[in-house]
Amino acid sequence: MREWCRIDRVIPLGKRVSELALIAALFSFLAMAVQAGSRPNIVFIIADDMAWNDSGAYGNPYVHTPNIDRLAQEGMCFDQAFLTISSCSPSRASIITGRYPHQTDAEQLHWPLPAEQLTFVELLKASGYWTAAAGKWHLGGAVKDRFDEVREADVSGFQLPTGEAAKAGRIIQKAEGDAKSGCDQWLPTLWARPKDRPFFLWLAALDPHRDYDEGILTRPHRPETVRLPPYVPDTPGTRADFALYYDEITRLDRFIGEVMAELKKQGVAGNTFVLFISDNGRPFPRDKTTIYDSGIKAPFIVRWPSRVKPASRCGSLVSAVDIAPAFLELAGLPAPDLFEGASFLPLLRDPELNIRDHVFAERNWHDYEDRVRAVRDRRFKYIRNFYPDLPNTPPADVVRSPSFREMIRLRSEGRLPSEGMNLFIKPRPTEELYDSWADPHKTRNLAGDPAHTITLNRLRRELARWQQATDDTEPPFRTLDEFDRETGLALPVRVRPRPSKAQMMKQFEKYYRKKKRVLPVVKDRL
Numbered sequence: 084m085r086e087w088c089r090i091d092r093v094i095p096l097g098k099r100v101s102e103l104a105l106i107a108a109l110f111s112f113l114a115m116a117v118q119a120g121s122r123p124n125i126v127f128i129i130a131d132d133m134a135w136n137d138s139g140a141y142g143n144p145y146v147h148t149p150n151i152d153r154l155a156q157e158g159m160c161f162d163q164a165f166l167t168i169s170s171c172s173p174s175r176a177s178i179i180t181g182r183y184p185h186q187t188d189a190e191q192l193h194w195p196l197p198a199e200q201l202t203f204v205e206l207l208k209a210s211g212y213w214t215a216a217a218g219k220w221h222l223g224g225a226v227k228d229r230f231d232e233v234r235e236a237d238v239s240g241f242q243l244p245t246g247e248a249a250k251a252g253r254i255i256q257k258a259e260g261d262a263k264s265g266c267d268q269w270l271p272t273l274w275a276r277p278k279d280r281p282f283f284l285w286l287a288a289l290d291p292h293r294d295y296d297e298g299i300l301t302r303p304h305r306p307e308t309v310r311l312p313p314y315v316p317d318t319p320g321t322r323a324d325f326a327l328y329y330d331e332i333t334r335l336d337r338f339i340g341e342v343m344a345e346l347k348k349q350g351v352a353g354n355t356f357v358l359f360i361s362d363n364g365r366p367f368p369r370d371k372t373t374i375y376d377s378g379i380k381a382p383f384i385v386r387w388p389s390r391v392k393p394a395s396r397c398g399s400l401v402s403a404v405d406i407a408p409a410f411l412e413l414a415g416l417p418a419p420d421l422f423e424g425a426s427f428l429p430l431l432r433d434p435e436l437n438i439r440d441h442v443f444a445e446r447n448w449h450d451y452e453d454r455v456r457a458v459r460d461r462r463f464k465y466i467r468n469f470y471p472d473l474p475n476t477p478p479a480d481v482v483r484s485p486s487f488r489e490m491i492r493l494r495s496e497g498r499l500p501s502e503g504m505n506l507f508i509k510p511r512p513t514e515e516l517y518d519s520w521a522d523p524h525k526t527r528n529l530a531g532d533p534a535h536t537i538t539l540n541r542l543r544r545e546l547a548r549w550q551q552a553t554d555d556t557e558p559p560f561r562t563l564d565e566f567d568r569e570t571g572l573a574l575p576v577r578v579r580p581r582p583s584k585a586q587m588m589k590q591f592e593k594y595y596r597k598k599k600r601v602l603p604v605v606k607d608r609l
């Protein structure tokens with residue numbers, strides 16, 4: 084079965100679809116030979132912008148997450164699981180293709196995943212699984228048909244409008260009640276599944292993505308009892324912002340509980356593999372979009388009764404690209420060589436095993452231009468800033484947030500602590516090195532410390548090797564910022580839906596050619 088996988092690497096993209104049709108036929112034949120029910124169902128639950136450690140299961144006693152905590156009590160918590168990027172749609176594109184974002188042609192926020200990309204979903208589907216997605220979609224229209232059914236949530240609650248309406252800087256929320264969570268179609272999707280086939284569900288929340296409403300819980304979190312990282316100033320405004328973020332985590336938690344109860348009610352909880360993760364870090368300054376651990380470390384909980392020891396933990400490194408091969412392995416299918424990761428299923432049997440020595444991550448344009456790469460082993464993280472002339476601006480929704488407005492105010496008063504000033508400094512250092520054991524919040528850059536030269540050189544080599552192996556080359560053009568870096572308000576260049584990578588590259592070529600006639604150094608100045 085490995086031979087056809089190798090062929091995939093050399094097939095021109097346009098031909099890949101027809102080759103896949105052949106593969107699909109083979110898997111359909113395979114499916115006929117497999118008794119329904121002998122393969123586990125797979126339920127993949129993905130939070131939107133939830134920090135890895137904002138649940139009871141990961142040691143935050145202030146967020147009310149009884150159902151996430153129950154998942155952990157019944158399954159295995161991974162303590163070293165990392166995403167490949169801290170940005171919504173590229174993170175999902177990476178998970179569903181089993182590849183790094185820059186290999187998907189969807190590495191920038193809102194770039195649609197092109198039809199030529201292979202996903203694990205179509206392989207599950209071709210092998211006999213019923214496949215459905217419910218909630219946040221965010222992958223564009225070209226790959227929707229990889230699922231049997233897609234129930235897409237309304238995203239007006241966190242998308243600024245474009246054109247004239249954008250000038251007010253306000254979101255126009257159309258969804259109401261539970262629909263704001265993005266989870267209201269999870270149960271109906273489960274009710275609608277065919278009962279004679281194994282199923283795969285991609286359940287994607289909008290919670291706890293901004294904007295936040297007050298009063299979504301009858302017992303809301305209190306600002307006095309939130310846990311702030313050292314780089315967020317402790318003020319009533321930042322505490323109130325964190326409490327509303329916690330409220331949305333608790334709303335998401337309720338829907339997770341409902342799904343688990345429904346699986347039990349349908350009598351399939353015992354043969355269903357559940358994986359819960361988040362797509363990127365917390366929507367607060369120095370978290371979301373960064374590739375510090377606060378941006379790319381993910382909650383990662385597996386529940387699979389009889390196979391996973393209850394209340395177990397795994398400290399081995401796992402990457403988001405290890406998910407696709409694991410799901411295929413559950414279905415008895417081989418992972419194509421196109422997929423970059425390794426199945427993490429062996430860790431369920433033995434959490435002490437090592438399936439990888441390093442994880443890799445990238446940061447690309449997300450509202451604002453940037454290009455950063457990182458490699459991390461169990462202890463050290465090395466970061467390379469390719470555009471050090473740009474500041475470490477958080478995403479636009481965070482720039483508009485009460486927490487960042489507080490930081491702007493304190494900066495203007497000369498009272499912002501040095502940990503917070505990291506977001507405004509330019510130029511940034513070209514290289515950063517952190518010791519995760521001594522400095523979990525990544526605030527002490529060791530790149531210039533002679534005591535760590537050997538580690539620095541080792542990780543430099545690892546990053547260069549990965550970039551070469553995955554064909555990670557510098558783009559010919561910088562992408563324009565679509566929001567103001569101080570106010571978070573949209574700039575005229577922003578349009579939605581955002582064009583594809585191919586379309587934007589053509590536009591940029593024209594833009595830079597025209598600009599260069601009058602301003603030869605425009606590329607360097609952006």
Ligand SMILES: [Ca+2]
Nearest residue numbers: 131132171362
């Ligand atoms: Ca997200």
